[in-house]
Amino acid sequence: MIGNMIAASIPTPLVIPFSATGGNEVKTVGGFRYHFFTASGSFVTSGSSGVVEILSVGGGGGGGSTDAGGGGAAELDLFASQTLPPNSYTVTVGALGAGRPAGGGAGSDGGTSTFVGVSTITSLGGGGGGGQGAVNGRTGGSGGGGQGFPGAGSGGGASGSNTNTGGSGVNAAPNYGCGGGGGATAVGANGTSTAGGNGGAGYLLTTIDSNLTAANFTSLTSMTHLSAGGGGATDNGGTQGAGGSSGQGGAGSNVANVAGSAAVSYGSGGGGGAGGGSSPAGGNGKGGVIIMKYAI
16 A cells, blocks of 8 residues: 555656757648758757657858850759757758859859758758860769850769759850750750750659748749759850759850859759850859758
8 A cells, every 4th residue: 555655646757749950941731840051050949859850951162164055953952851869960951062263163052051960961062064174074973064155065973962963065167055954853955956955843842841842931932943063154155054953043245245144043053154255154053951840
């Protein structure tokens, strides 16, 4: 009887529910809380261990300068679960790959995104587009497009999840089309004698997660896809390559003295700069993003 009284007096241990802080936008939609990291920081968890899904995208590659290829898209690692005990976890968001300044050359590669949890997620940046003096597209997550005139550069190679190679440029009159950068779901198109190659298509946001829309998150304003390739340029007024996924990647230029366009969506490549005139610059890629998601 006394033993039963003692047992009855022992309180039930208090269970502290899982919670987390960190990120540039934190919002609850459809029974899930989302933490968007568009800049590096810390994801801090407390209470009980919790199951967190993590999506990671590197930075998009920059377009090249002067008859130049589009930048390649970054590696995209789709939502994957980790059980995270209470701790502070390092989040590193890959920087955009800068378009090559006027004067010729390849665009810069995008930066690598990483999340260091119970296991580490690493998402490579996209390869820069080729340009005069560095004719081949650079290897990255997805590869950059190759230059057209005079080098007829090859597209850059791809590495990692949801990545594709860049398209090749062609040294053929009248317009010497340059290659498009590779995207998450398609290769960059090759240039032709009259047109630059389109950037490879990205990954549709609502296919990844139906809640990922610009209507739900300001971080996704103007975005419909992730990791689209940049378009290749042309010379002499040919048809410029479009950015992948209806302009989520940057478009190439087809007018002397006009730079390639910057990318719109996370992890997407910038457009290549055209030939002629002052050798226009390439467009910038778009930086990466890491998104945390957990049920509440």
